[in-house]
Amino acid sequence: MHNMLIAQSGGPSPAINASLAGALARAMASDEINRVFGALNGLEGLLKRQIIDLGAQIETVKDFDLLTHTPAMALGSCRFKLPRQANDIYHQVLQIFKDYQVGYFFYIGGNDSMDTADRLSAFFKAQGADIKCIGIPKTVDNDLVHTDHTPGFGSAARFVAASFSEIMIDSSVYATPSVTIVEVMGRNAGWLTASSVLARAHGFTGPHLIYLPEVPFDPAAFLKKVDEKLACETNVLVAVSEGVRLADGSYVNKAGTGKVDGFGHRALGGVAAVLEAMVCDNLHGGKLKTRSVEPSVLQRVGMHLASGTDLDEARQVGAVAVDAALAGHTGMMVGIQRVSNNPYLVRTELVPLSAVANHERTVPLSWICDDGTNVTEEMVQYLRPLFRGETHMFFEDGLPHFFKLDKTRLVQPQDL
């Protein structure tokens, strides 16, 4: 009987531990899996043999629930990219897996992690080693192909939409005209930024302009649009992706580099701050109240606004990954296919990792309208079901209780 090893990689999301919990629960219910190991900090920790016994640390129903409702990676993460050609590192991984009698390997992550899982799967096959490798998708950016959406996205999108509702209320308390610009994560794909559209409800009309990275950003057209909106709205709310680029392909916030502050240090600024300065300096003779807001990493770890649908699906995808490995699959990722939208119904599907790795799914241009300042009803329909359902995070005295693994209790091969 083989052991299983699971690891997490890439950037944080609110749902990545839900997939870990799902995979672990499925494995513990199986007679074909002996022990469940976790590698710390993805491949980076694996190569240092930083391996813990997950099954020994997550036992009770409360443990599973706490883990599911803890954002980011309980096991830690890395940004480690395997070389394209199998080299020493590949052999080291194989040796470690042999030492720990690992027959099933699961990598939870985004694009790069799917690539890693794919390469290892091919290498193990070529070496005649019976180690199944399955990828479990996660990314708040929602930019993986061959899956309707990625676990983690719905929760981050819910945080974005709810925050826009709140920021809109904040920005509209005064009777004086104002422009508020909010910067949303997503370097190349505008899915998260588009999610701000859901804040338009119950008589609230913002965000009034939505800028995705899929469309080149034109500063002059932007200022004109803001001015037009100010003619009919006292308080204009703008959503902008951190990754918007000028027509020449350069990032808008790159234009902001080279600044030096009063201490002589280089200053850092996001795109929202750049647009704020633009509005401030060009409209209404500098007298317009402007503000930029950058919710930053809160978007990807805002567990208190996680989507119940997202966490459920993330857990399910983790469990299906274990099913797939037990059924003999390798080099596959668990994707989500939408069966119907209303009522919302999805099913999981195995997709070859090679078809996913190194591809990026951006927002279709046909879902962007109004000269690149808005999204269509198709986008709204696509997004709406992903937000549904509340979560049951644990609070103690009103404060979040998150799960923490003991990372000091490493397992040695001789302990097996």
Added chain:
Amino acid sequence: MHNMLIAQSGGPSPAINASLAGALARAMASDEINRVFGALNGLEGLLKRQIIDLGAQIETVKDFDLLTHTPAMALGSCRFKLPRQANDIYHQVLQIFKDYQVGYFFYIGGNDSMDTADRLSAFFKAQGADIKCIGIPKTVDNDLVHTDHTPGFGSAARFVAASFSEIMIDSSVYATPSVTIVEVMGRNAGWLTASSVLARAHGFTGPHLIYLPEVPFDPAAFLKKVDEKLACETNVLVAVSEGVRLADGSYVNKAGTGKVDGFGHRALGGVAAVLEAMVCDNLHGGKLKTRSVEPSVLQRVGMHLASGTDLDEARQVGAVAVDAALAGHTGMMVGIQRVSNNPYLVRTELVPLSAVANHERTVPLSWICDDGTNVTEEMVQYLRPLFRGETHMFFEDGLPHFFKLDKTRLVQPQDL
């Protein structure tokens, strides 16, 4: 029988509408109050006779609950300061109150609003007009004197503490050393920044350094402290108040002004960005991973993390204000006194507005320790009860449902 008029002023908070709901509910249960009016945008809208019939728009239990769980000011706000000497404006307010048969006036706000209510109360007395004026405190800054804490603070503090928990998890997923600096609201008073201390729980050790505006900020000492912390923590988390000042009294983030970005615009940057650049340029040869986060206005409108205790107290304070006016008091504010800490018990108390207006309550220096980089156990005990209790915000399809008043249906004196 007289009418009552209520208005909101100053900056947003998650609890200010709860006080509005409490006052309205109490008034509607009274035989001594005829109609309940709301002035839009505080004194500014009042002077323009922008007055709506609140009682006609908030009727059902659901209306009251929705209003209670809607952040910022349903009536809108202003930053209007009455001149010290009674002038034309005072007479205009009196005339409007006479036209609308107002016998009770309530102003929900911070320092300046208490001053306004105080001046109007004295003026009405001097004019022999029987109009009772009561102040209802609110401010996320918690900087009013003669009250243990202010409605709105507990909710904002809960948002800050919970966000620090989440940001800490985000910042610690990688095995590489990092410094994350989070900027918290509070220009002169460090209460909100101090609240980040509550994130230290369940094995999480951050924030590791906490800088309040009450203590002068020394850049060299800061860099030394960060370096010391990096010797024992891989991922250092720093909480800093937006209002920290250098020994000469100048704001630390003012040092960042004068920057010009690539478009030739002035760049705006918070204190966290300034400290980030400091760390980046001075420690570990510029190779240290640093990040600044500025949750900005989300701190004061983050209704999804509002404290149940805070909203309950805010509603109670609103109701007691109406009781006080009906009992014949004027020129008073409703304060909160803490009777006991464990179990937590408070009572309300009337405080002369004149004793509150134009004073500011900052954090006692005796509650700040470790060379101005931490807060004491007294602070923790003070803060803990204010976070308790969750709220029951309304979600539809996973998104917040907030209350919105119809501000177009203005009441005219001839309608009375």
